[in-house]
Amino acid sequence: MSTIIIDGKALAQNIRHDVANRVSALKEKGITACLAVIILGDDPASQSYVRGKEKACGDVGILSRDYKLSSTTSEEELVLLIEELNRDESVHGILVQLPLPKHINESTIIETIDPNKDVDGFHPNSLGKLMLGQDTFIPCTPHGVIKMLESVDISTEGKNIVIIGRSHIVGSPLSQLLIQKTPTGNATVTICHSRTKNLSDFTKRADIIIAAVGVPQMLTSDMVSDGVVIIDVGVNRVEDSTKAKGYRLVGDVDFEGMLNKASVLTPVPGGVGPMTITMLLFNTIKSAEITFDRR
């Protein structure tokens, strides 16, 4: 069986093209979509994500306002900054790069963000609406996964879908999207995690597997059935002395081993990653358009 590889970069590019058109149309009406990005400290992975987001904003014409703060910033200072951005009518989206330093309570920070500017979709208000099937900001990675399945006309209706990973940013919201009574839902979803016994018993019965674990290449070909559709969310650094940086990125799936066994597969890098940033742009223009409509 030949495996279809979903090109996340190409798909992301198509969606970014649409976003760029919407950004221009809004600019003509006098509103420049603006995303405020807050990062604390100098963790290289977080800084690299933030640089990627800034560049993506620039490419589609979204204004990116960056707040690079010290890792010793207090929770109170961060709350005050977010409250100021909540009041600032020229800001349409607020993103706080996670993880935060240990002395800051992540829930407090996420709950401080105005739900109307919650373009990450992590606020309890957004997640509650998602669960109820109401219009909201859908968290970017789960939204990207849905778009990837759509792009290759994979129907989720009646399918057995196994999600490995139950985080609040990927696995849990994705499970909600996939069980909704919508054309991209109607699936029977099983969520597996670190306490799941005999993971293979679940993955072997799956029509579609979404791996969001953070363990390099843990899903191997002996754990899946022929023709399975696999979306690999994982991004893991593994040592590689042949690379200038000393490491390379791999997913949670043994990509090579799945070739000719899976019917559809996503690469890492170049799969879900570009889609995640793209859906952030999508949420930011959506927020700016809502602001314009409310005027």
Ligand SMILES: NC(=O)c1ccc[n+]([C@@H]2O[C@H](COP(=O)([O-])OP(=O)(O)OC[C@H]3O[C@@H](n4cnc5c(N)ncnc54)[C@H](OP(=O)(O)O)[C@@H]3O)[C@@H](O)[C@H]2O)c1
């Ligand atoms: N491509 C992107 O844009 C993107 C976006 C977000 C995340 N990611 C990547 O996706 C991965 C997951 O991210 P996350 O934030 O969801 O991570 P997370 O919060 O650490 O959650 C990982 C989940 O995997 C489960 N797990 C860990 N080891 C397992 C095992 N051996 N077998 C089965 N389940 C296991 C954990 O179970 P417990 O709940 O029991 O601990 C947890 O539910 C990471 O590699 C991350 O870098 C990529």
